[in-house]
């Protein structure tokens with residue numbers, strides 16, 4: 470019956486996690502997957518989210534509407550666009566609760582493919598692997614635009630601008646407003662201004678995927694690109710995830726926002742998004758979103774939550790600094806300042822595939838083949854070991 474079904478090669482990141490689990494070495498360190506661990510190496514549950522989750526334990530949950538929880542959708546829109554946002558006052562944002570950030574990407578991708586079937590999608594080179602997967606899965610041809618420059622461990626900004634200028638109208642450009650995954654290399658506000666002006670001139674469709682709000686700088690400044698795009702009245706799509714900043718990984722809590730030129734068009738978009746939802750999973754899950762909404766809808770808990778995220782951000786920064794200090798001491802002739810300049814959970818280390826392999830074989834330290842290291846997996850107990858191993862591998 471199923472002889473013709475081709476085998477699935479597996480996901481590279483998830484497969485590496487399996488290899489890690491099977492590694493018998495007791496001192497092994499996993500810095501491959503994008504999960505935030507605390508200083509004890511545990512996945513923390515922010516106290517604010519825990520409190521909100523407790524309030525709704527053991528309640529029967531009726532179906533949510535296709536578009537999800539109304540209070541949550543409104544609260545997320547404010548978190549992304551700003552509480553005083555004009556586009557929200559004018560009801561120009563179609564907002565849907567989604568199954569994590571991945572669900573938001575898929576819903577947005579399906580919508581664009583249905584209504585702009587000629588469009589192609591362009592993702593940064595490199596990007597989170599599943600960006601390509603999700604958009605190809607929705608039927609798009611996916612290309613990439615110049616982004617990361619290995620020579621400077623920065624952005625190829627001029628090449629990126631030139632590439633955007635060459636794109637046909639309604640091309641979709643997938644952008645990371647903060648904490649670029651996998652490189653940790655972000656655009657500066659003035660670079661965003663330039664890019665968004667090109668997006669406007671060329672009539673491109675910006676799709677901003679924000680999975681780490683609060684981990685870069687502040688909740689407001691991490692949303693700079695989103696708010697600037699709204700000011701420019703761009704046909705903006707935003708996918709967001711609460712997997713990392715609320716530790717709601719398995720609850721699948723995210724949202725998709727689509728900015729329309731007026732309220733009537735936002736309504737049309739919302740209608741079609743509901744139609745897509747209805748034909749795939751009908752309505753989103755309730756438990757996680759009620760916890761998220763319990764936080765966002767309560768002034769005190771929301772403030773507590775933001776501070777808890779800032780503590781995570783600061784812990785990551787401290788680990789970056791520690792890595793940098795050890796490496797600078799061990800290899801003073803090399804410049805490792807990129808470790809402290811990069812933002813968010815990840816760092817592109819500049820390690821080659823051979824160096825990554827050596828780190829794994831000799832030191833039982835797991836990072837991705839691309840050289841992406843999850844800084845959020847470091848702690849006081851392992852950072853020194855990792856830094857010293859990196860120094861040995863970089864010294865080759």
Ligand code: PMP
Nearest residue numbers: 503569570571597650680710712
């Ligand atoms: N976008 C980016 C950039 C991500 O890093 C991730 C998660 N690794 C996602 C989207 C998906 O988020 P979720 O796990 O909530 O589906």
